Amino acid sequence: MSFEIRRSDISALALGSTVLGCGGGGNSYYGQLVASRVLAADSSVQVIDIDEMDSRAFAITSAAVGAPLICLEKPPSMNALRVGVDSATAKLRGSIGAFFAAEIGGLQCMFPLMLAAQTGLPLLDGDGMGRAFPELQMSTFAIYGTTPGLPTVLSSDRGMLFDNVPAMLKNAPPAASAKSSDVQFERAVRKICADEGGLIYLTAVFDQPSLARTLVRGSIHLALRIGRAVESARAANADPIAALLDAGNGKRFISGKIVDVERHFRGGHDWGEVRLEGIDYDRGRTAKIAFKNEYLILWREGEVVLTVPDLISLAETETGTPVSTEILRPGLRVTVLGLPCSPLLRSPEALAAVGPRAFGYDLPYVAIERTS
Amino acid sequence: MDVVAGIDVGGTNTDAVLVSVGRIVAWAKVPTTTDIRSGIVDALARVVGTYRIKRVHIGTTAFTNALVERRELAPAAAIRVGKPVSESLPPMSDWPDDLRGVARNPIFFVSGGREFDGRAIGALSRAEIAEVARNLGSGGVNQVAVTSVFGTSYPDDELRVAEWLREENPKLEVSLAHRIGRFGILERENATLLNAMLRPLAARTIEAYRSAVPANLLISQNDGTVSHSANAAELPIFTVASGPTNSLRGAALLGSLSEAIVIDVGGTTTDAGSLRAGYPQPAGLDLNIAGVRTNFRMPDLSSIGVGGGSLIDSSTGAVGPQSVGHHLMEAALAFGGSTLTLTDIALAAGRIDLGDRSRVKHLAPELIARVDAHLRARLARLLENYERTGQQLPIILVGGGAPLIERLLLDLVRNVVQPAHANVANAYGAAMAQVGGEADLTFSSAGISRGEALTKAEQEAHRRAREAGASAGSIVTVELEEAALSYLAGDALRVRARAIGDIEDSSR
Numbered sequence: 001m002s003f004e005i006r007r008s009d010i011s012a013l014a015l016g017s018t019v020l021g022c023g024g025g026g027n028s029y030y031g032q033l034v035a036s037r038v039l040a041a042d043s044s045v046q047v048i049d050i051d052e053m054d055s056r057a058f059a060i061t062s063a064a065v066g067a068p069l070i071c072l073e074k075p076p077s078m079n080a081l082r083v084g085v086d087s088a089t090a091k092l093r094g095s096i097g098a099f100f101a102a103e104i105g106g107l108q109c110m111f112p113l114m115l116a117a118q119t120g121l122p123l124l125d126g127d128g129m130g131r132a133f134p135e136l137q138m139s140t141f142a143i144y145g146t147t148p149g150l151p152t153v154l155s156s157d158r159g160m161l162f163d164n165v166p167a168m169l170k171n172a173p174p175a176a177s178a179k180s181s182d183v184q185f186e187r188a189v190r191k192i193c194a195d196e197g198g199l200i201y202l203t204a205v206f207d208q209p210s211l212a213r214t215l216v217r218g219s220i221h222l223a224l225r226i227g228r229a230v231e232s233a234r235a236a237n238a239d240p241i242a243a244l245l246d247a248g249n250g251k252r253f254i255s256g257k258i259v260d261v262e263r264h265f266r267g268g269h270d271w272g273e274v275r276l277e278g279i280d281y282d283r284g285r286t287a288k289i290a291f292k293n294e295y296l297i298l299w300r301e302g303e304v305v306l307t308v309p310d311l312i313s314l315a316e317t318e319t320g321t322p323v324s325t326e327i328l329r330p331g332l333r334v335t336v337l338g339l340p341c342s343p344l345l346r347s348p349e350a351l352a353a354v355g356p357r358a359f360g361y362d363l364p365y366v367a368i369e370r371t372s
Numbered sequence: 373m374d375v376v377a378g379i380d381v382g383g384t385n386t387d388a389v390l391v392s393v394g395r396i397v398a399w400a401k402v403p404t405t406t407d408i409r410s411g412i413v414d415a416l417a418r419v420v421g422t423y424r425i426k427r428v429h430i431g432t433t434a435f436t437n438a439l440v441e442r443r444e445l446a447p448a449a450a451i452r453v454g455k456p457v458s459e460s461l462p463p464m465s466d467w468p469d470d471l472r473g474v475a476r477n478p479i480f481f482v483s484g485g486r487e488f489d490g491r492a493i494g495a496l497s498r499a500e501i502a503e504v505a506r507n508l509g510s511g512g513v514n515q516v517a518v519t520s521v522f523g524t525s526y527p528d529d530e531l532r533v534a535e536w537l538r539e540e541n542p543k544l545e546v547s548l549a550h551r552i553g554r555f556g557i558l559e560r561e562n563a564t565l566l567n568a569m570l571r572p573l574a575a576r577t578i579e580a581y582r583s584a585v586p587a588n589l590l591i592s593q594n595d596g597t598v599s600h601s602a603n604a605a606e607l608p609i610f611t612v613a614s615g616p617t618n619s620l621r622g623a624a625l626l627g628s629l630s631e632a633i634v635i636d637v638g639g640t641t642t643d644a645g646s647l648r649a650g651y652p653q654p655a656g657l658d659l660n661i662a663g664v665r666t667n668f669r670m671p672d673l674s675s676i677g678v679g680g681g682s683l684i685d686s687s688t689g690a691v692g693p694q695s696v697g698h699h700l701m702e703a704a705l706a707f708g709g710s711t712l713t714l715t716d717i718a719l720a721a722g723r724i725d726l727g728d729r730s731r732v733k734h735l736a737p738e739l740i741a742r743v744d745a746h747l748r749a750r751l752a753r754l755l756e757n758y759e760r761t762g763q764q765l766p767i768i769l770v771g772g773g774a775p776l777i778e779r780l781l782l783d784l785v786r787n788v789v790q791p792a793h794a795n796v797a798n799a800y801g802a803a804m805a806q807v808g809g810e811a812d813l814t815f816s817s818a819g820i821s822r823g824e825a826l827t828k829a830e831q832e833a834h835r836r837a838r839e840a841g842a843s844a845g846s847i848v849t850v851e852l853e854e855a856a857l858s859y860l861a862g863d864a865l866r867v868r869a870r871a872i873g874d875i876e877d878s879s880r
Contacts, residue, residue, distance in 0.1 A: 030558065033465045069866065070488055072556040073522050075461035157457045157493075197487035257757065279756040331646075331653055331672060333757060 002052060003221065004044040005113065005123070010035050012227030015322065017109045019226050019244065019313050020219065020339070023325040024294035025106020025132035026068030030075040035110050038078065039117035046122040048098060050215050055208045057097030059124060060085055062111040065136070065154075065189055066199035069326065071107060074199050077157045081115055084155040084203030087163045092205060100124035100211070102139060102204075104219040105132025105294075106324075111201070123220065130216035130342040131311050133354060134269055134293040136186045140344045143353050146210040153203040154189070156196045216342040222248065230320040240320025241335050250339040251368060254278050254287045254300060255317050261328045269293055274328050276336065287336060289314075291325045296359050298336060307356045309346070310368040311339040338368050373397075377419070377428045377585070378803025379412055380618065380796075387799040388415035390423055394625070394804070397423065399796050408434065408577070412584045420586075426877055428585040431592035431802040434577050435570050436612045439662035442474045446515050448547075448568035449478045449508055450561065453529050454485025454493050454521030463519075463561055468663040475569060478513060480504050484529040485521030489816035493521060501533055505540035515568040519549035519561040525814035527551075545571055545606075552609060554812045555866060559658060559667040566664060567609035574608035590875070594668055596621045596651050596801070597808040597872055600841050612661050613670050615798065619770075620645050620652040620671055622801030626791035627768035633758045635781075637773030639681045640695040642751075645673045646758040646765070649850060653758075674757050676750055680773040682714040689742025691750070705731050717743050718776045748780050755784070770794035808850075808872035809836025815865045825867050826852060833869035842873030 005013065014032040018025070039045065053059065062081050064071065089096055099112035099119075104127040116123040128139030136142065154161040193200045229247035233240040245252055256276040263272035271292050278285035288299040295312035298305050306312055314323040314334045323334050345354055346367065356363040375390040375397060381404060390398040400418035405411035412430070438444050450463035463479050464472055482501065483494035508516065516537060520529040527550040534546040547568040553560025578601050582589050591604035592614040599610065623634040630650035636643045646653045652671030659668040677693025681700045684691055696703040696711055703709040705716040706727025712735075718724045720732040721740050759765065766787040769778060774790055781788045793800060811832035815825040830849050837847050851870040 030461055033558075034460045037460070037465065067488075069555070073488070074457050075557065077457070078460040079456060197489075197491070197493070257759075259760065280753060283756070330760075331758070 002046055002048045002122075005039075005047055005224070006044045007036055007039045007041055009224060009228075010039065010113075012231050013109070013113070013220070013224050014227065015230055016223030016225065016227030017104050018106055018322040018324070019248065019315065019337075020130070020223055020311060021105030021132040021322070021324070022294040022311050022313050023291055023323070024068070024134065025103060025108060026064070026071055027324065027326070028107040028110055030071060031107045031110030034076045034078065035114050035117065038114045043117070045113060045116045047125045047220055048122045049125055050208065050212050050217065053097040053124070053208050054095075057095050058092060058205050058207055059098045059100050059211055060088060060096055060112075060115070060203060060205050061100050061102045061128075062115060062201055062203045063102040063108050064111065064199060065202050066193045068107065070198040074157065074197065076107075076111065076114070077201070078114060078118070079159070080155045080157050080201045081111060081203075082118070083159050084153045084201050085115060087153045087155070087160055088203045088205050091163075096121060097208065098122045098124045100215070101127040101220070102141075103127055103129045103132055104216075104223055105129065108132070109220065109223065124211070124215065125220045126211075126215035126217045127219045128214070128216065130219050130345065131309070132294050136189065138354050140214045140216055140342070140350070141206070141210075143350050144214045144344075146206065146214050152205070154192060154200050155203065156200045161192065161196065161200060214344070216344055233320065241315060241317060241337070244315060244320050245337060248337075248339045250337050251371075253298060253305060253336040253338055254282045254285055255280055255335040256282055256285070256287065256333070258328060258330050258332045258334060260330060270325060272325070276334070279333070289336065290361070292359055293325060295325070297356060297361055297363065298338070304363055304366075305371050306338045306368060307361070307363055307365050308359060309341040309350070309354045309365070311341055313337045313339065338371075340368050373423055374426045375423045376803050377416060377425050377587075378799040378801070379415060379428065379430045380798040380802055381408055381412065381430065381432045381434070382798070386411040386415045387796045388412075388419050389793070389796050389799045389803055390419050390425070391800065391803040392423075396793050396796070396800060399793065399799070401796070409580045409584045412581065416585065425585075425587045427588045427590060427875070429590045429592060429598045429802040429805055430581055430585075431614050431618045431798060432577070432581075432611060433615060435574060435608045436661070438570060438573055439566060439612070442471055442662075444573045445474060445569040446572045447476050447478075447513050448515035448517055448565055449480060449504070449513050450565055451480045451482060451504060451516060451518045451533065452561070453482055453496070453518065453523070453533060455481045455483050457485060457493055457521050458557060461558060463565065465558060466665055467562070471663060477565060477569075478508070478511065480507075482533070484533070485523075486526040486529065488522055488525070488814050489819075490526055496529055496532055498536055501536040502540050505537050505544065508544065509541050514543050514545055515571055516544050516546045517549065517561065517564040517568040518546060519557060519564055521557060522814060523550040524553075524555055524560070524812045547571070547606075552607065554667045554868070555814070556667045559665050562664050563609050563666040563668065566661060566666070567607060570608040571606065575605045578605045588877075590805075592618055592802045592805060593808075595808055595810075595870070596805060597840070598802070598805040598875070599807065603840065613659060613668060616645070616671050616673060617652055618798045618801035618805075620647060620801070621650070621804065622797030622799070623768045623770050623791070623794070624650050625804050626770075626793055626797055626800060627789040629766055629768060629789065632766045632768050632789075633755060634768045634770065635754075635777075636771040637769070637777055638679045638771050639700060639773065640677065640679045640697055641675045642678045642754070642773070642777070643673055643675050644754050644758065645671050651850065674754060676754055678714065678747065678750060678777075680713065680715045680776055684712045684714060684717060684743060686712055686739060689739065689746045691743060691747055714743075714776055721779075723779055724775045744780060744783075747777065748783060751777060751780055752784055755786070770797050806872045807837060807840040807842045807875050808870060809833045809838070809840055809842075810868070810870045811836065812868045813866070815867065822854070822865060825865050826854065826869075829867040829869040830871070833871040837871045837873050841875055843876035847871050847873035
């Protein structure tokens with residue numbers, strides 16, 4: 001079912017997508033501002049279901065690759081996005097039916113929105129994760145064998161970098177311990193990224209039937225619904241956390257304050273643990289969450305109660321504002337929330353790529369529906 | 373005797389204290405005057421006696437008010453260094469329309485700027501800067517805010533642009549983003565632009581303060597330190613959040629506690645904040661000044677609607693949030709009114725001696741018990757916000773309504789300190805301030821070890837503290853934190869350091 005996104009909806013989409021970002025996915029504030037500049041006040045972006053797209057047409061995704069913190073000095077670049085799209089479409093035999101997000105969580109969903117606003121093409125209601133993950137091969141497209149798609153292009157503020165990434169990879173020496181071509185792809189792209197100042201844009205083209213098979217559907221709508229619920233609750237002086245949970249079909253695990261944050265940086269990722277002590281109704285209880293850019297595992301009273309790929313998200317208890325791993329600090333008063341992940345992330349092959357063991361935790365995945 | 377004067381120019385009152393070796397030797401409260409200056413002169417005249425004032429520290433809301441009321445703001449040019457990076461997010465992208473309309477700030481994008489690892493994005497061009505300067509000259513704009521991509525780590529480009537601008541046009545006054553804001557280009561630029569817009573007003577205001585005081589003038593800063601007046605006239609934006617900071621600092625020092633919860637009980641609300649190492653614990657979220665987002669931090673405060681004027685629901689014992697506010701002296705039962713307030717309950721319970729006790733003697737002990745139970749629960753909840761693992765922090769209780777809740781806090785088995793002079797905590801906080809410096813740097817791990825990065829940030833913070841007037845032997849590091857730029861093939865580090873020290877009185 002299709003619907004519209006107007007300029008006045010962008011803040012709600014950003015809030016909801018940050019909740020789905022599970023603490024990662026980058027700060028969407030600058031993305032939100034750029035999107036608001038591109039989407040004219042009297043205009044709107046049409047959001048459609050993948051089934052509403054012509055089965056012979058192609059869809060384009062544009063994503064940032066690099067350190068989310070760098071976006072705070074080098075904000076989203078419309079020029080880089082346009083160069084990527086123009087180059088990808090120039091070589092394409094067929095028409096473009098829509099833009100879509102590779103990752104709903106955080107900043108990434110803003111890029112296809114900007115392009116849809118600028119070109120007048122629709123945005124697909126869906127993405128490749130239904131949340132945020134730290135690596136490119138953790139998308140449903142990679143898990144179910146649809147990456148890299150047709151023309152894949154890398155660009156930056158400076159313009160075009162590579163207009164044919166698969167060919168570029170063929171010429172590159174394979175990484176010594178590469179487990180798969182996806183891992184090799186991930187590594188090659190990150191190398192280019194560091195050389196280019198830590199932030200580049202990747203544009204990839206997918207055919208409609210592949211997307212119909214692998215897209216996590218409805219995630220734009222879900223993000224918007226969560227964001228609107230929190231905004232309305234705030235305006236009505238109602239409980240924003242209750243509204244968030246209701247809109248996202250989520251569960252509340254503990255409300256408390258952060259008492260300790262431990263971080264270490266390995267392999268370009270931000271690993272760590274955050275500890276909470278319950279306050280108010282949860283007085284006397286404790287919780288711990290492990291993160292690698294995103295929140296991965298939640299323990300309550302020392303017992304595992306929720307794991308990746310289900311969504312673990314933190315929100316400021318008073319305002320419902322999502323709390324990213326970057327801003328974790330002792331003293332913050334937060335509520336820990338869980339939301340169910342897409343069924344596409346619960347298959348054996350998906351759990352091998354994005355379950356607790358894929359992140360180095362020797363734990364089984366227990367679906368949120370079975371925890372309390 | 374040599375003393376330091378602390379002055380808090382508030383919306384209603386101008387408070388002055390004289391402090392000798394940490395002790396308040398005199399204080400006064402006078403109404404704030406429209407011209408500000410005569411209120412300061414009056415307050416000082418009441419306290420000075422035979423004391424010799426060696427320094428005057430002033431906490432002011434003048435610049436915050438100018439921003440909120442959108443008046444006396446100068447037009448300021450925004451120069452963004454790093455073209456083509458950041459062009460999709462031009463200066464003032466998130467400003468409210470009314471402020472943008474008042475400001476009419478011209479915008480320029482120029483070449484230069486750095487990557488996170490220090491490599492140039494583009495080369496600075498003298499010709500480009502000369503053209504900007506000519507353009508500003510013909511438009512009559514004298515204030516300039518220069519913001520460079522990754523400028524907090526690599527300030528050279530901003531410094532060079534400032535030098536060229538002044539050479540082209542000596543009338544230009546340049547505010548540099550790396551001296552003002554932190555990582556995050558838009559918020560840093562926002563603060564820098566607001567600073568530039570305030571500078572002519574700041575120069576006039578601080579000159580007026582200087583003519584009103586008999587000694588070296590220093591101005592209160594957001595972080596609880598003070599800055600020499602010449603410096604403050606160039607960096608007025610650093611004063612906008614100094615009010616709550618001075619109150620918390622003053623409470624900490626009056627209560628002689630560096631780890632504590634401060635509770636300030638007023639007529640309508642009770643505000644709480646906490647102290648770590650004697651300074652307010654900052655809030656997690658960015659500070660919005662007059663509708664503009666900056667990356668400054670405010671102290672982490674929470675409020676509940678409980679105060680001396682709070683209305684009492686006589687059936688449930690619920691307190692507030694409605695309050696009779698400044699009508700307490702007419703509306704409350706104790707003062708001949710007909711409204712049941714928290715002050716009446718406290719009088720009936722024998723906790724205060726204020727008003728006519730016979731007018732509250734009908735209040736049943738059961739009602740008082742219900743109100744107490746309600747308040748104890750609310751206060752316990754408020755305190756929970758600041759408690760730490762395995763530690764019960766003492767409470768510093770200040771504000772006019774302190775006696776109303778002291779008994780209840782003691783019921784919660786809390787260690788409560790009610791210092792003398794709590795009514796001038798803000799001015800005392802200003803008087804006792806030290807000076808400080810801060811650095812927020814980014815390093816590529818290729819060129820530097822983690823230990824070296826931390827040392828460099830610390831050294832830069834110490835250098836800036838010395839520049840701000842700290843005596844060399846007294847400087848200590850109060851904050852040192854790191855964050856990684858994740859997702860990069862090679863790790864990059866962001867390090868932030870803050871240092872403070874005692875004011876060197878011989879310096880000027």
